[in-house]
Amino acid sequence: MTTTGTDRTGTRHEGAGRDAVALLDRAHAVVTPRLRADLATLPAPLRRVAMYHFGWEHADGRPAAGRAGKAVRPALVLASARALGGDPGAAVRAAAAVELVHNFTLLHDDIVDEDRTRRGRPTAWTVFGVPDALVTGDALQALALTVLAAERHPASAPAAARLGACVVELCAGQQADCAFEERHPRDVTLGECLAMAESKTGALLGCACALGALYAGAGEAEVAAMDAFGRQAGLAFQLVDDLIGIWGDPRRTGKPAGADLAAHKKSLPVVAALTSGTAEAAELAELYGRPDLDEKDVARAAGAVERAGGRDWAQAEAADRMARAVHGLSCAVPDLDAAGELLALAEFVTRRNH
Amino acid sequence: MTTTGTDRTGTRHEGAGRDAVALLDRAHAVVTPRLRADLATLPAPLRRVAMYHFGWEHADGRPAAGRAGKAVRPALVLASARALGGDPGAAVRAAAAVELVHNFTLLHDDIVDEDRTRRGRPTAWTVFGVPDALVTGDALQALALTVLAAERHPASAPAAARLGACVVELCAGQQADCAFEERHPRDVTLGECLAMAESKTGALLGCACALGALYAGAGEAEVAAMDAFGRQAGLAFQLVDDLIGIWGDPRRTGKPAGADLAAHKKSLPVVAALTSGTAEAAELAELYGRPDLDEKDVARAAGAVERAGGRDWAQAEAADRMARAVHGLSCAVPDLDAAGELLALAEFVTRRNH
DSSP: OOOOOSSOOHHHHHHHHHHHHHHHHHHHHHHHHHHHHHHHTSOHHHHHHHHHHTTSBOTTSOBOOOOOSOOHHHHHHHHHHHHTTOOGGGGHHHHHHHHHHHHHHHHHHHHHTTOOEETTEEOHHHHHOHHHHHHHHHHHHHHHHHHHHHSOOTTHHHHHHHHHHHHHHHHHHHHHHHHHHHSOGGGSOHHHHHHHHIIIIIHHHHHHHHHHHHHTTOOHHHHHHHHHHHHHHHHHHHHHHHHHHHHOOHHHHSSOTTHHHHTTOOOHHHHHHHTSOSHHHHHHHHHHTSSOOOHHHHHHHHHHHHHTTHHHHHHHHHHHHHHHHHHHHHHHOOOHHHHHHHHHHHHHHHHOOO | OOOOOSSOOHHHHHHHHHHHHHHHHHHHHHHHHHHHHHHHTSOHHHHHHHHHHTTSBOTTSOBOOOOOSOOHHHHHHHHHHHHTTOOGGGGHHHHHHHHHHHHHHHHHHHHHTTOOEETTEEOHHHHHOHHHHHHHHHHHHHHHHHHHHHSOOTTHHHHHHHHHHHHHHHHHHHHHHHHHHHSOGGGSOHHHHHHHHIIIIIHHHHHHHHHHHHHTTOOHHHHHHHHHHHHHHHHHHHHHHHHHHHHOOHHHHSSOTTHHHHTTOOOHHHHHHHTSOSHHHHHHHHHHHSSOOOHHHHHHHHHHHHHTTHHHHHHHHHHHHHHHHHHHHHHHOOOTTTTHHHHHHHHHHHHOOO
16 A cells, blocks of 8 residues: 655655556556447547547557557546445446546547647647547547446446536536636636636546446445545646646656746646736736747746745645545545555646656 | 328328427427526536527527527427327437437537528627537537436436437538538549438437337337438438528528529539539539539529439439338337327428428
8 A cells, every 4th residue: 555645755656656557557458448449339530530539540540559648537437446345347438438538528628729739649630620520529428428328337327427517517617718818817816717627627537536436336425525536636636737837847748847838828826826916926917918938038937926926826735635635535435545546546646747 | 190192282281281380399398498407507608608509598698589490309209209109208308318419519510610600690609719619519418418317217328328329420420521521522422422411410310219219118129210210201301401402492491592502512412413424413513613603603503403313313312211211110100190290290391391
């Protein structure tokens, strides 16, 4: 078992990291054949886009050796089922359904955000065009809910209802994200941004944990507590991700320092700074008003976010969210030993210095 | 009861039409409160787009007196349940789910096809922007499948699985439609076009009938026969719609004569003409190669389609599809009296001189 806490040694970190990597690899190995079988049922033109998006085919249809993401969500489904005394094997379809939903939102978000690169490759809409990428996203959502509806397990119907409600929340989160970009930075409150991040990132991690609990036959209170665990861990993950987007080591992130600032991204530390009412807030707003920021401007912006308290706030908020996550987990799984895998996964995704 | 056949009197037509209109009005009255309750569960920014799209609100949120479509699909669900001895009241959620799916595809198709008008109003994406219209479509799909998953009826799970598979087929149909527009007209075969129309239009009408049958507790063979009925009637409807798009009376259609030809639409009669290997096929291809067609060109194009046999083919094909539809129906519902409502609906949607 691995431990978590605010004062951990490097060795312990390594241990938890190794555990988490092993869990992710195992989830990936179990869910990939299921996902491939699901995608194989799609009509050829949609399957082609999906296989490319998952990294399993090149644009011309030749097999590719890529791996789609880290399988964090499937790993959470399976580990949640196990933590609540269920058989993770019975939850593999649910794990695949969650991953299908995740990838449907990525396909659509890339269109809406006009993002041209994902996982180091051109996004699907840039390769196959907007119409094909859009309908393939639609088909992946349908496939996710069909996969659950088609199996005969007592948890299937409540899991499908929960996953459907989660999709609505993900849509609301994406809508809010786009709407905030249109508004003046100082008109968006930190509370609105946190709620948006919870919907856009936390909701699906929470749903993954809740589905695992449902497949273990857990009661309503335990399912809700597992949802809270995943949701709060997801928010902590987003805060850490935002911190890395500004202060991450370029050698580790593969992006230049302050990449999110250069892109004028209104990430959580930035919004915290902009809404701080400090002199640095005005400085930052002025910098964000410029169409282009050079290296010196980016360094100035990072300094402004830090002096306005954005960095400290995000770090404290991430710690607070992790504490809430662990509280949710302890409600659902009082036995720390049984909760070990989930703690290792939560620690892994929120540490991110890998 | 109303009768159907190839040699009907005007009076009988009127009778069937009146019956069908009454059925559609009744379905509309029953399903609308359910749909409004479903939309009310959406987060406000998505609900706003959905309420506008359904014609129930103006863009600024004021209530509108509009009516979203003719409720053909909900009427088919309810009439199918009744024809197979079921309680249509138990199938109201399924009828709403089918209508939600229909409207999700309209929202996305309008984006992909860049259509600026629907039901005489600006399309949602032109009013609220592509991101909001796209995520609202996503949310309506999720809502449709959640509505089925959340109810406790033995038909819910098979209905959700069937509706999910239908969405995948609708996506494939839309993808094919877009792909055909990119290809040279003479490279698209009539068989491909018919398959596309079956996926894009027939599949959801078939699914509506199949869902009604499932909620009546029908067996697999009956459900499949009802799907075939709706699917073939849907294809007949598309063929008639395409004929009206070329030769429809402008006073009845509200569109100028030959509107589909002026828009270079590769509708089924046009593709039949283009692939006929006749001299008129070459004439039509030449006309479709021009960026703009004036009134005289449109009349010439209509003449070419007719002389190339496109009009006769479409009329014969529509009659053949209706015959297949009636055959499917008679397999599932041997009692013609019980099948009367469905025949009236099929006749109504394929006549379309109203």
